[in-house]
Amino acid sequence: MQFLHAIPLDQLLIQTINGIVTGMILALVASGLTLIFGIMDVVNFAHGELFMLGAYVGVIVLAATGDFWIALAAASLVIALLGAAIYLTTLRPLLGRDPLTTILATFGVSLVLQNYALWQFGPVARKIQEPFTGHFTLFYLDYPWYRLVIALLSAAIIGALWLFLKFGTYGIWIRATTQDRVMAQAMGIPVPWVLTVVFAIGAGMAGASGVLFGPLVGVNHAMGLDWILKAFIVVVVGGMGNLAGSIAASIFISLLEAYASLWVSPAQAVIVSFVVLILTLLLRPTGLFVPTPK
Amino acid sequence: MRRPGEGQSSGRRAFIYWTGFSVILALLIIAPLVLPEFWRRFLTEILIWGLLAMSSDILIGYTGMISFGHSAFFGLGMYGAAAALISMQPPNLWLAMLYGLVGAAAVAGFVAYFSTRLRDIYFAITTLIFSQIFYVIIFTWTEVTGGENGLTFSRPPLAVPGLFSIRFTPETLHWFVLGVVAISYLVLRRITQSPFGMVLQSIRENEARTRAVGYPVERYKIVAVMLSGLFAGLAGVLYALQNRFAAPDFVFFLVSGETVIYNVIGGIGTLVGPIVGAAFFLLLREGLSRFLTEYYLIPLGLIFIAIVIFMPQGLLGFARRWLNQ
Amino acid sequence: MSPIPPAPLLEVDEIHTYYGKSHILDGVSLEVARGEVVGLLGRNGVGKSTTLKAVAGLVHPSRGEVRFEGRQITRSPAHQVARLGIGYVPEDRRIFRLLTVVENLRTGLDRRGVTAAKKKELLERVYEYFPVLAERRGQAGGTLSGGEQQMLAIARAMMLEPKIILLDEPTEGLMPRMVSQIREIIDVLHRDSVAVLLVEQNVPLTLEASQRIYILEKGVVRHHAPAAELQANDAVIHQYMGV
Numbered sequence: 001m002q003f004l005h006a007i008p009l010d011q012l013l014i015q016t017i018n019g020i021v022t023g024m025i026l027a028l029v030a031s032g033l034t035l036i037f038g039i040m041d042v043v044n045f046a047h048g049e050l051f052m053l054g055a056y057v058g059v060i061v062l063a064a065t066g067d068f069w070i071a072l073a074a075a076s077l078v079i080a081l082l083g084a085a086i087y088l089t090t091l092r093p094l095l096g097r098d099p100l101t102t103i104l105a106t107f108g109v110s111l112v113l114q115n116y117a118l119w120q121f122g123p124v125a126r127k128i129q130e131p132f133t134g135h136f137t138l139f140y141l142d143y144p145w146y147r148l149v150i151a152l153l154s155a156a157i158i159g160a161l162w163l164f165l166k167f168g169t170y171g172i173w174i175r176a177t178t179q180d181r182v183m184a185q186a187m188g189i190p191v192p193w194v195l196t197v198v199f200a201i202g203a204g205m206a207g208a209s210g211v212l213f214g215p216l217v218g219v220n221h222a223m224g225l226d227w228i229l230k231a232f233i234v235v236v237v238g239g240m241g242n243l244a245g246s247i248a249a250s251i252f253i254s255l256l257e258a259y260a261s262l263w264v265s266p267a268q269a270v271i272v273s274f275v276v277l278i279l280t281l282l283l284r285p286t287g288l289f290v291p292t293p294k
Numbered sequence: 295m296r297r298p299g300e301g302q303s304s305g306r307r308a309f310i311y312w313t314g315f316s317v318i319l320a321l322l323i324i325a326p327l328v329l330p331e332f333w334r335r336f337l338t339e340i341l342i343w344g345l346l347a348m349s350s351d352i353l354i355g356y357t358g359m360i361s362f363g364h365s366a367f368f369g370l371g372m373y374g375a376a377a378a379l380i381s382m383q384p385p386n387l388w389l390a391m392l393y394g395l396v397g398a399a400a401v402a403g404f405v406a407y408f409s410t411r412l413r414d415i416y417f418a419i420t421t422l423i424f425s426q427i428f429y430v431i432i433f434t435w436t437e438v439t440g441g442e443n444g445l446t447f448s449r450p451p452l453a454v455p456g457l458f459s460i461r462f463t464p465e466t467l468h469w470f471v472l473g474v475v476a477i478s479y480l481v482l483r484r485i486t487q488s489p490f491g492m493v494l495q496s497i498r499e500n501e502a503r504t505r506a507v508g509y510p511v512e513r514y515k516i517v518a519v520m521l522s523g524l525f526a527g528l529a530g531v532l533y534a535l536q537n538r539f540a541a542p543d544f545v546f547f548l549v550s551g552e553t554v555i556y557n558v559i560g561g562i563g564t565l566v567g568p569i570v571g572a573a574f575f576l577l578l579r580e581g582l583s584r585f586l587t588e589y590y591l592i593p594l595g596l597i598f599i600a601i602v603i604f605m606p607q608g609l610l611g612f613a614r615r616w617l618n619q
Numbered sequence: 620m621s622p623i624p625p626a627p628l629l630e631v632d633e634i635h636t637y638y639g640k641s642h643i644l645d646g647v648s649l650e651v652a653r654g655e656v657v658g659l660l661g662r663n664g665v666g667k668s669t670t671l672k673a674v675a676g677l678v679h680p681s682r683g684e685v686r687f688e689g690r691q692i693t694r695s696p697a698h699q700v701a702r703l704g705i706g707y708v709p710e711d712r713r714i715f716r717l718l719t720v721v722e723n724l725r726t727g728l729d730r731r732g733v734t735a736a737k738k739k740e741l742l743e744r745v746y747e748y749f750p751v752l753a754e755r756r757g758q759a760g761g762t763l764s765g766g767e768q769q770m771l772a773i774a775r776a777m778m779l780e781p782k783i784i785l786l787d788e789p790t791e792g793l794m795p796r797m798v799s800q801i802r803e804i805i806d807v808l809h810r811d812s813v814a815v816l817l818v819e820q821n822v823p824l825t826l827e828a829s830q831r832i833y834i835l836e837k838g839v840v841r842h843h844a845p846a847a848e849l850q851a852n853d854a855v856i857h858q859y860m861g862v
Contacts, residue, residue, distance in 0.1 A: 099414070182677060186677060188726075229547075
């Protein structure tokens, strides 16, 4: 207990905010992943690379236009299109087959994309400038505004996604296809098109996360690896295909890691997420935040 | 999967098989004597990666459990051997193998436990994350594992304490590796063709039905994981012997990914296929990197994707069908 | 000048389907005219459901043709077939359990070229026929009882404004009161000139509701007659159904 007293309250608060910020970005990445898995049983190994390429597109467009928000929009769009292309070329042909082949195919895609980025952009990290600098004071420390904005934007995007799914014809189509693909077709829903669009949406969200997160770290070809691992953990802990669950899990795990990094190095703090995963698999394999099925 | 006795007389087929096997073995034995040093080492490495790929085939090809965890088994085998060779003086070959196998077995036991509770995709993701757990531990526990830089050590002699002790030459090391890999192959082949192996395959085909018929599927899975892990660990030990260092890079999940690539390219469920796949991949990498330096993975990745889509049976499966035309 | 009789609404022409190595449909042919109610009888496992699935485009025959309004639809994907005007009500209902009743209906209602006014009209009409659905319109499909789900499944297909509805064992597992409701719905459809291809185990209901009957055995049509004829002479029924 004395050990806990040694942590100043302001540090704790800062880590809480950090945890939420990282958690929201992770949630943005993971929701795309869980959406894709929910509707078509595809574990998209290349999701981290879509995140990474989004960041790179952000770098390029930012350099060309000087406007962060245009870069954000452009990256989302470009990566969404890339997602659609990937789906049509590598995943559509695998539709009838063993779902495990999709893991292999997307793994292959991730290798290609990673090395493509290395080839095109080189190993040196790039930087994305924050759209606004400026800090506000939290206790006697300066906390950057930008980080809060990221969290809010991510929440907004996820919120928009939720609204889209809940209301509107396309939302119904997507939810119907997720529940019963065959019957959705029998009702006239153009399922092949729906699948492509969902994959594109998931990809676009990953791309957007890349741009949002860019200013926090350097943009380099390997940045996707960390995120894909965390995103997988989040999706399993949150319950596969469960959007709300993956958001809750993202924040939960990110908070724990943020707190853990008060004591250990960030490289070791990731073990927290591993432990959470193992506990989830042992105790509630369908998902930590999912009510246990009867 | 051919049933015994199908088609031509199985006697004749066995003869062709064993002749082929002997020829290839003979070529591999002669190889170090005629090949330049670089290619000799290359060939030895193909054998080692081939062993790793074969071990993973037990899970992927025969039991139908895709695992991205083999880098953990391989890495623990490697570090286990390193531990033995560093901590014991004089360095003892057999102790290195023992430590390596024990290390790999421990990890395999851990993974095996989860294998029984998780299906397919969850299992694949979990094995991936386990590789990463070990990676992080090895990477950050610098005092014990040397962290980022890994461990270096010297190669032990081929020794039976009290009887003889010979230092390894490049040729004899190659033969030693060849011997271990060849014996492993024969052992695995025997196992996969045994009733045990048949049950594994029926688990792959239809797990629910296998269970309904009365087989304790969980137990079979655990044994499969342990077996797979042990041989992967053995490959790790061989790698340590060959290169005299252990590094965390080999525990990174991408190594598991490459192993899976070897399996798929060569043909899962064939034991020989993964070795062919490893050879194909490594040769292609060698060739492409002459032209494209380190971006060889782009065309290689594309080839891999194409094989997953169009040649799901792998090179071997494709060749088999073409030969049967 | 005597008019050329129009092509039947639906023609199934010698279709063969396989499931792995099993030969399920071994040359099935049948016809349904506009507004007609046609019954498809047969023992379990003879291929009745498969025939419906082949018409709906969920299963593609390896040989033979399926024609709708004279047009070939054998290879068409299921969602196009549905849009052409073929509604499908599967054997296990398969309503979208996590969607509300209204959302289930909307999967068929939300189509291109349907005005908001028309959608309202269709919804109201279906609520008239199935008042229980109106009551439960905001509830999730999975919370409905078996009979209510069957109503929803049929209502959902009706949202497509189909020219023909394929009904696969609609009365299975239902209480007698519900069974007569189903009977009424088939009559309503017939009155509205919607053709029905009805697969059923309930022979008396089928004979009453249909104009013509096909009897399937082992993947082939063995007998084909007007329903009235079979009602009068039930020896044939006994022969093929063992009932």
